[in-house]
Amino acid sequence: xxxxxxxxxxxxxxxxxxxxxxxxxxxxxxxxxxxxxxxxxxxxxxxxxxxxxxxxxxxxxxxxxxxxxxxxxxxxxxxxxxxxxxxxxxxxxxxxxxxxxxxxxxxxxxxxxxxxxxxxxxxxxxxxxxxxxxxxxxxxxxxxxxxxxxxxxxxxxxxxxxxxxxxxxxxxxxxxxxxxxxxxxxxxxxxxxxxxxxxxxxxxxxxxxxxxxxxxxxxxxxxxxxxxxxxxxxxxxxxxxxxxxxxxxxxxxxxxxxxxxxxxxxxxxxxxxxxxxxxxxxxxxxxxxxxxxxxxxxxxxxxx
Numbered sequence: 001x002x003x004x005x006x007x008x009x010x011x012x013x014x015x016x017x018x019x020x021x022x023x024x025x026x027x028x029x030x031x032x033x034x035x036x037x038x039x040x041x042x043x044x045x046x047x048x049x050x051x052x053x054x055x056x057x058x059x060x061x062x063x064x065x066x067x068x069x070x071x072x073x074x075x076x077x078x079x080x081x082x083x084x085x086x087x088x089x090x091x092x093x094x095x096x097x098x099x100x101x102x103x104x105x106x107x108x109x110x111x112x113x114x115x116x117x118x119x120x121x122x123x124x125x126x127x128x129x130x131x132x133x134x135x136x137x138x139x140x141x142x143x144x145x146x147x148x149x150x151x152x153x154x155x156x157x158x159x160x161x162x163x164x165x166x167x168x169x170x171x172x173x174x175x176x177x178x179x180x181x182x183x184x185x186x187x188x189x190x191x192x193x194x195x196x197x198x199x200x201x202x203x204x205x206x207x208x209x210x211x212x213x214x215x216x217x218x219x220x221x222x223x224x225x226x227x228x229x230x231x232x233x234x235x236x237x238x239x240x241x242x243x244x245x246x247x248x249x250x251x252x253x254x255x256x257x258x259x260x261x262x263x264x265x266x267x268x269x270x271x272x273x274x275x276x277x278x279x280x281x282x283x284x285x286x287x288x289x290x291x292x293x294x295x296x297x298x299x300x301x302x303x304x
Contacts, residue, residue: 075117088153093287096142123154143269156277167273173266174246178223219300
């Protein structure tokens with residue numbers, strides 16, 4: 001049982017309780033939240049209320065979230081592109097279209113299903129549904145992920161991510177011609193209030209986010225860029241590039257419908273560096289662009 005306690009701030013005064021809880025705990029659906037409120041798993045100032053209750057400034061709200069039923073993660077003999085492996089961790093080049101870990105609607109064919117088949121032992125810090133998973137990349141983004149085999153490795157890698165000492169480079173094809181050769185996007189990211197499945201640049205319940213970009217190649221209507229993450233917010237590059245008017249090509253969530261012919265966003269995690277949890281040596285790995293992105297770049301070059 002996970003217990004969340006929060007006090008309503010002035011900016012949310014008058015909001016429906018179920019909407020407020022959904023904003024605070026975005027992974028919960030509105031339907032589930034409403035059921036939780038009816039079952040008194042959500043209380044306001046120590047008492048049971050209705051889902052349509054309007055919250056007031058300084059209301060003290062307690063949300064009790066029961067643990068979900070554990071997913072039965074079955075080992076699957078799915079080929080893995082393993083860049084590096086030792087007894088502490090492995091670095092994998094994930095293909096576009098592969099989900100990282102099982103979730104409702106994606107219980108098989110995930111990276112975790114493949115990892116459980118490949119490895120006897122994986123870190124258990126993130127539970128049975130996400131063994132070894134320290135960080136994620138989106139289903140339709142390709143590229144490098146580090147996976148922890150031991151809890152020691154997991155804790156070390158997670159600490160490095162939190163301290164912003166890892167090295168993470170992405171390459172992307174974006175809409176429009178980026179005028180500056182390089183730049184830094186420093187804009188906080190939080191849940192989009194109009195669409196809870198999206199993130200947005202916002203100052204409401206947001207976290208700081210910094211992306212550095214460099215132009216690698218310009219075309220008539222597109223630009224090939226290199227992005228370095230200083231922070232690692234959900235959909236960070238996709239949100240930041242859209243924010244400056246250059247959404248990632250093929251992005252179904254943040255980009256235009258008329259785009260390049262690619263199944264998913266043209267975004268690839270090409271470099272990953274971190275300190276090894278045992279040797280403390282800083283190691284860096286790279287993965288070449290996948291064929292679909294290379295083909296797109298060649299077509300853009302042919303167009304002139």
